[in-house]
Amino acid sequence: MSARQRPVRRIVIVGGGSAGWMTAAAFGRALSGQSHTITLIESEAIGTVGVGEATVPPIHEFNRYLRIDQAEFLRATHGTIKLGIQFDGWGGAGHRYFHPFGYLGVEMAGIHFHHYWLRHIAAGGDPDHAPYNLETLAARESRFAPMTRHGPVHHAVQFDAAAYARYLRRYAEDKGVVRVEGKVADVRLDPEDGFIAAIALDDGRLVEGDLFVDCSGFRGLLIEGALRTGYTEWNHWLPCDSAVAMPCENEGDLSPFTRSTVREAGWQWRIPLQHRTGNGYVYSSAHLGHDEAEALLRSRLPGAPLADANRLRFTAGHRKAIWNRNCVAIGLAGGFLEPLESTSIHLIQTAIVRLLALLPRDAIDPNVVARFNRDALREYEVIRDFVIAHYALAGRDDTDFWRDVAAAGMPDSLAERIEAFRATGNILFEPGDLFGPTNWYAVLTGQGVRPQSWHPIADGLSDAELASRLAILRRRIAEQLAELPPHVEFLRSLAV
Known part of the structure; x- marks a missing residue:
């Protein structure tokens, strides 16, 4: 029986951190009580990246699948609420806009609210759309509760990623996942078809498996180190290849949102947690030295540093196949998009969900693998375009970095979206995309794109009727x- 044809019963995860333990927890939940074995290999001697502290709203779907209580989750991870991202300087010096979660207004007559809003602005109306998005107003006033009488307050969370991984480890082990301490010394391949047969540890132990999940981070020990899958780079459009991260004391800022501030060679994040504030500088090493980046970040911390700087190097892009033979790469092993829109943990989550949906039983079918890869790569490309839009529309020329960014252009797929929006007000997206009309509208208009028209259905309301409906929405x-x-009172109510 060839490796591709044998049943999948032994699942081996290589690497811990958020990716490894999210995978282990989900597989433990899904396969509990069945004949599968789930083994996770990690070494305490190998650190994890662990700087991702901000998420997007679908994280709640993952936690609900695991039946994790939100209050317990926030307590365990020192979490705070995230209603969106505040972008400082991305539309030019001194400019600020907010990218919220939730929805802008409500659909009317089958079209998105922003078309009516564009008509309203063209008639001389106030261009501030914040009164039509609860999450923007709540962020401005640092308020939060999960629900109101009229519905939910859409939100994500900001948390300590290392604490999340520790929490999920306990969860996964309770579901029967076996953790093996050890360093990977070698990856043994089946000579017949090149599938992975076993992982050799540095103490001589062999861990055999049928399906291997590579959560080894940027190294990609299995997907690249053993299988030589190859990598598609996007550094032409996303030139930042480095980051330095450093937590600091929380000076009382518990704002329910993430901040992203333009800097001379990239941008800086600020994420307030209960016990600290997360800070990082994402930059291009071709335009800024590592020591200088660290010094600049230190000089801009809002509080006293709590740890040494954590330096990272990366290349924006993805493996040419996320699933290769009997190996699936999840997290940084599969690809990387800088955390400008907090999508790293989300990409882990969707890869896990996609793999569970297509999990083989009796064989690894190439058609299933092809479908997995097609969907995964499209997701990377769509999110890539959303991230690139921030750079391409920044309109800055005050440093060499930003002049080089302006000269880099953008992918044709992004140019089509922007031109369609500019000409017609239409936002091109597919159902199921992470970022929908409200997200694209906030970023495109926040960075200066002004549509010249709107959908003709928006002309169907009289001026008086439109004004009345807008007033009702505002109220x-x-x-x-x-x-x-x-926000702080909400957190106290959970005894965080």
């Missing part, structure tokens, strides 16, 4: 906002 959202307690 309803103001009422919802008034129901929300301060």
